[in-house]
Amino acid sequence: MNIKVLAVLLVVGVVSLSADSTNFSEKKALILEHLDKKISIMNNFRDCVKNASDRQGVKSCRADYKSAIQELKKEKANLKSK
Numbered sequence: 544m545n546i547k548v549l550a551v552l553l554v555v556g557v558v559s560l561s562a563d564s565t566n567f568s569e570k571k572a573l574i575l576e577h578l579d580k581k582i583s584i585m586n587n588f589r590d591c592v593k594n595a596s597d598r599q600g601v602k603s604c605r606a607d608y609k610s611a612i613q614e615l616k617k618e619k620a621n622l623k624s625k
Contacts (some may be wrong), residue, residue, distance in 0.1 A: 579617060585609045 588611075591604035 573622060577615070580615055581612075584608065584615065587611070 585608075587605060588608040592601055592609065595601045595604055
């Protein structure tokens, strides 16, 4: 599942790249930065779930994951609007 999400993000990012070579490297760097952040969030979520001792712990992990993903989406939207 996680690999599918990353693959979709990568494809969307690559498709949105323009032919202009100066913008290419900037957009490529932004895509890679976004992917690194998303991977980090997912790794933190996985570690949290591994360490959870009960259902409430997993729910807490999921809530933290969802809020981190929402922040990442807001950050990405702000970059697109610039």
